[in-house]
Amino acid sequence: MPILQPILNLVELLHQKGLRDVVVSPGSRSAPLTIAVARHPGLRVRVVPDERAAGFTALGMAQQTQTPVALICTSGSAVYNLSPAVVEAYFQQVPLILLTADRPHEWLHQQDGQTIDQAGLFGTHVKRSYDLPADYSHADARWFIERMINEAYDLSRGGPAGPVHVNVPLREPFYPKSDEPFRSERGRVIEQLPVTPQLPAETWHRLLADWERAERKLILVGQTTYLPELQQVLTQISRELNVPVVGEIISNLGRNDLFISQSDTILGQPDEEELENLRPDLLITMGNSFLTRNLKTYFRRYPAVQHWHIQPYGDRLIDSFQSLTTRIPVEPLYFFQTLFADLDYQHFREGVEDDDQEADYLTAWQAAEQAARRVVAQSLRESPFTDWVATQAVLEALPTGSHLHLANSMPVRYANMCGLEASQAVRVWANRGTSGIDGCLSTAVGAALCTDAIVTVLIGDVAFFYDRNALWQNELPPNLRIVLLNNASGHIFRIIDGSSQQPELETYFETPHHLTAERTCADFGVAYQQVADAGTLATALGAFFAASTMPKLLEITTDKYVNAEAFRAYKLRL
Numbered sequence: 001m002p003i004l005q006p007i008l009n010l011v012e013l014l015h016q017k018g019l020r021d022v023v024v025s026p027g028s029r030s031a032p033l034t035i036a037v038a039r040h041p042g043l044r045v046r047v048v049p050d051e052r053a054a055g056f057t058a059l060g061m062a063q064q065t066q067t068p069v070a071l072i073c074t075s076g077s078a079v080y081n082l083s084p085a086v087v088e089a090y091f092q093q094v095p096l097i098l099l100t101a102d103r104p105h106e107w108l109h110q111q112d113g114q115t116i117d118q119a120g121l122f123g124t125h126v127k128r129s130y131d132l133p134a135d136y137s138h139a140d141a142r143w144f145i146e147r148m149i150n151e152a153y154d155l156s157r158g159g160p161a162g163p164v165h166v167n168v169p170l171r172e173p174f175y176p177k178s179d180e181p182f183r184s185e186r187g188r189v190i191e192q193l194p195v196t197p198q199l200p201a202e203t204w205h206r207l208l209a210d211w212e213r214a215e216r217k218l219i220l221v222g223q224t225t226y227l228p229e230l231q232q233v234l235t236q237i238s239r240e241l242n243v244p245v246v247g248e249i250i251s252n253l254g255r256n257d258l259f260i261s262q263s264d265t266i267l268g269q270p271d272e273e274e275l276e277n278l279r280p281d282l283l284i285t286m287g288n289s290f291l292t293r294n295l296k297t298y299f300r301r302y303p304a305v306q307h308w309h310i311q312p313y314g315d316r317l318i319d320s321f322q323s324l325t326t327r328i329p330v331e332p333l334y335f336f337q338t339l340f341a342d343l344d345y346q347h348f349r350e351g352v353e354d355d356d357q358e359a360d361y362l363t364a365w366q367a368a369e370q371a372a373r374r375v376v377a378q379s380l381r382e383s384p385f386t387d388w389v390a391t392q393a394v395l396e397a398l399p400t401g402s403h404l405h406l407a408n409s410m411p412v413r414y415a416n417m418c419g420l421e422a423s424q425a426v427r428v429w430a431n432r433g434t435s436g437i438d439g440c441l442s443t444a445v446g447a448a449l450c451t452d453a454i455v456t457v458l459i460g461d462v463a464f465f466y467d468r469n470a471l472w473q474n475e476l477p478p479n480l481r482i483v484l485l486n487n488a489s490g491h492i493f494r495i496i497d498g499s500s501q502q503p504e505l506e507t508y509f510e511t512p513h514h515l516t517a518e519r520t521c522a523d524f525g526v527a528y529q530q531v532a533d534a535g536t537l538a539t540a541l542g543a544f545f546a547a548s549t550m551p552k553l554l555e556i557t558t559d560k561y562v563n564a565e566a567f568r569a570y571k572l573r574l
Contacts, residue, residue, distance in 0.1 A: 004032045004176060005185070006136040007168070010149055011036040011043075013187035014097070017153040019070055020044060021450070023058040025051045027074020029114065030101035031174040034072055039182065046449065048442075050469040051078050055085025056431075056439030057470070059094055060405075060446025063429060066225075068095040068156045075102045076114030079121060084438045089163045090125045091433030092288065095156040096163040098126070104134040104169045118167050127155050127162045134169035146187050154192040159313035197312060197330045199338075207328075208342060210306060214282035216361040220299070221247040222287030224332075226427040233336045234259075241343060242358040244365035248291045249406070249415050250430050254422025260365050261419045262372035264291075267298040269574045275302060277364055283323070286310040286332040289432045291416055296320065310335050376417060379570040385534050386566045387411075387485045390556045391458065392418045393534070394483050397541040398426050399454050403447060406430040407440035407459035409492045411485060415458060437463035441482070442470035448477035454545055455479055461486040465515055471524035480551035481544060482526070484517055491560040495567050510560070517555050527552040 011033070022037045023046045024030075037045050046061075048054035051073050062069040073079060079100045089096045103115045119131040130148050133141045148166070156164040176182050199207075211217065219234065231253055238245045238258040246260040247253035255261040267275070275298065283304035290296055303323035310328045311318055317327060328335060383389050391414040398404060404426050406412035412430050420426050431443055441464060444457035455477070464484050493499040493509035506512060521528035527550050531537045537556060544554055 004036070006142055006145055007032045007170075008036050008182070008184040009142075009187055010145055010168075011040055012184035013146060013149045013189070014070065014153060015040060015042050016187065016189050017150065019068060019097070019153065021058075021061050021065065021067075022046070022070045022072060023048055023054045023061070023446075025049060025054045025071075025073040025078060027078060027101065028174060029103065029170055030072050030074040030099075032170055033099055033101060033168060035176070036184070037070070037072065040184070046473070048473050050472060051081035052084055052439065053442040053467065053469045053472065055082040055096075056088070056442030056467075057446035057449075057473070058096055059085050059089050059092075059431075059439070060429075060443035060448075061450050062089070062094045062096055062446075063092075063443070064403075064447045064450035066095075068097050068153060070097040070099055072099045073101070074114065075100070075118065076116055078114075079116070079118055083122065083125075084434075084436060085442075086122050086163050086165075087125045088431050088433040088436070088439065090127075092431065093160040093162055093433075095161040097152060097156055098122070098163060098165045100165065100167050102167050102169045104171055120165075121167075122163070122165050125163070126165045128152070129165040129167065131167045132169060134171055147190070149187070150190040150192075158192070196334070198334070199328070199330055204338070204342065207308075207339075211282065211339075211343070214280075214306065215357045216280045217241075217243045217282045217284070217358070218280035218304075218361075218365075219243055219245045219336075220283060220285045220290075221245065221251040221253055222285065222290050223248075223250040223430070223432050224252050224287040226252040226425075227333065228425075230333050230336070231422065233333070233340055237336060237340050238362070241340070242362040244362050246295075246365075248295070249419060249428055250291055250412070250432060251287060252428050254424065254426075255419045256422045258366075259422070260369050262369055262376065262417075263295050264413075264416060265372035265375055265574065266365075266368045267292075268294040268571070274368070278302075278368065280304045280361075281306065283307045283321075284310065285320075286335075289435075290320065291412065291430075291432065299323070375570070375573045379566070379573060383566040383569070384562055385532075385537075385558060386563045387460075387487060387491075387556070387558050388414045388417065388563070388566065388570075389534065390485065390537055390558065391415055393537055393541060394456075394458060395420055397545065398424060398456060399545050401425045401427075402454040402456060402545075403427045403429065403451065405440065405444040405447060405455065405457040407457065407463045408432070408435050408437050409460050409463060409490065410495070411458045411460050411463075437466055439467055439470075441467040444482075445470050445473065445476065445480060448480040448551075452479060454481055456481040456483060456545075458483045459485070460490070461488065461513070461515070462490040462511065464517065465513070465520075468517075468520050471520065471526065476525065476551050478548050478550050482517075482551065482553040484553060484555045485558065486516065486555055487558045487560040487563055488512055488514065489560050491563055494560055494564040500564070516557075517553055521553050525550055528555070529553070530555040530557065532557045
């Protein structure tokens with residue numbers, strides 16, 4: 001048996017299980033893995049030299065395809081550089097398979113290079129860690145590898161999806177000889193059958209009875225992927241059952257004549273009586289994390305009598321608002337479609353009239369929504385040119401059916417205050433698993449590699465320059481559009497009440513700079529344009545999303561002091 005045969009077989013088995021995309025960061029110890037995937041005709045292999053950027057590129061690809069993407073890197077500190085992407089994937093529930101090369105364990109603590117304790121390195125931030133044997137001579141070792149690869153792939157994509165770590169100790173030689181056979185052998189695929197949880201009839205009866213007893217019901221949607229069927233059934237529930245449906249921009253619900261999209265502005269007001277009037281008796285939540293502090297603070301201060309959270313997978317209770325009474329372990333789409341069908345039939349059979357209190361409650365939320373939209377519109381209309389004004393213009397210009405990646409810090413918050421119309425059918429993505437600024441650009445690059453649609457990333461200057469190695473890749477996708485809000489600082493700290501009042505603000509929090517993206521774009525072959533006012537921005541957006549043979553970056557320069565003053569003016573209107 002050729003010395004590298006089990007590695008070839010490992011890669012072939014991953015392909016048989018469904019793996020199609022691999023991101024490689026070059027290294028010597030990982031050469032057997034790299035050669036195995038590079039020579040496999042069924043795999044698309046991407047080379048990204050920076051492991052941190054590689055991790056987030058793979059994350060963006062897996063978000064887009066909703067299937068596992070493999071990462072390969074060499075031993076030592078290279079493995080640790082995957083960590084930011086790994087923790088984001090874990091909390092965002094994105095499937096990754098981490099294939100990390102390692103030295104045989106007997107060389108640990110022997111002053112050998114690139115040797116660290118890699119087994120279990122990612123701790124509780126992966127679904128499981130596996131450590132392969134360094135020697136394959138016994139048949140049991142090959143059986144173990146085969147069984148482990150079947151398990152690891154299924155585990156990465158099973159609910160909830162997430163990263164899985166496979167540590168691969170490798171002995172020299174790493175490279176096959178020219179006369180050495182290099183053919184993979186098909187492995188044994190162990191099929192994992194899917195399971196779809198459902199609620200028994202008696203449970204439905206109890207939930208429906210609780211629903212009917214609650215006079216003021218509210219559905220709150222956290223971060224979810226774009227799902228038109230979910231939009232449809234929630235629209236039906238809101239329209240026909242008089243239930244407010246609240247979703248931030250990362251909920252992917254979009255804005256229509258029913259949904260509540262301005263919750264940050266609505267719940268940021270100081271009117272205690274109005275806030276009390278919006279409190280639900282029954283709160284139903286779904287999805288991953290929520291974005292704004294105002295929303296989270298409100299539902300903690302004004303808890304519902306009953307709080308149902310729809311959480312199909314996982315063994316941890318998600319009690320974000322400290323009010324949870326019932327966890328419902330099914331898929332949200334199944335739950336709401338069944339709920340609406342049962343209530344619609346029940347009301348038809350019993351001739352139930354619309355409840356005035358339920359209608360009044362929906363009307364109260366919709367009135368608050370309209371008032372909030374007026375506040376936002378007035379703030380934008382009376383504002384000088386700011387990041388927020390620019391964000392509104394960019395969102396209005398997005399192509400229908402395109403993808404929008406929102407970087408953390410202020411870009412995702414400005415976009416949330418603006419909102420997107422449901423009719424635009426824009427798919428919204430954001431790394432809100434851990435909400436870090438690292439990797440936002442790399443994630444968008446990965447997404448653009450896996451779709452022909454335009455992928456736009458709205459990103460601040462600190463996040464962009466922190467992650468510009470995202471562009472250190474061959475053949476960047478031409479459908480990538482980068483909108484860079486450059487106010488020469490991390491100006492969120494000038495907006496936050498605490499940090500903005502401190503004498504250390506500028507030096508120790510904002511980290512001011514004089515960088516632009518022009519040279520970065522020249523280095524990496526990205527079309528560059530800079531604007532500094534509303535007129536030139538409108539002109540630039542007219543051609544920015546047109547088809548191109550190369551990615552494009554639009555740098556929007558603003559004044560951080562003007563940004564902060566405009567935001568203060570908005571808050572005074574609440």
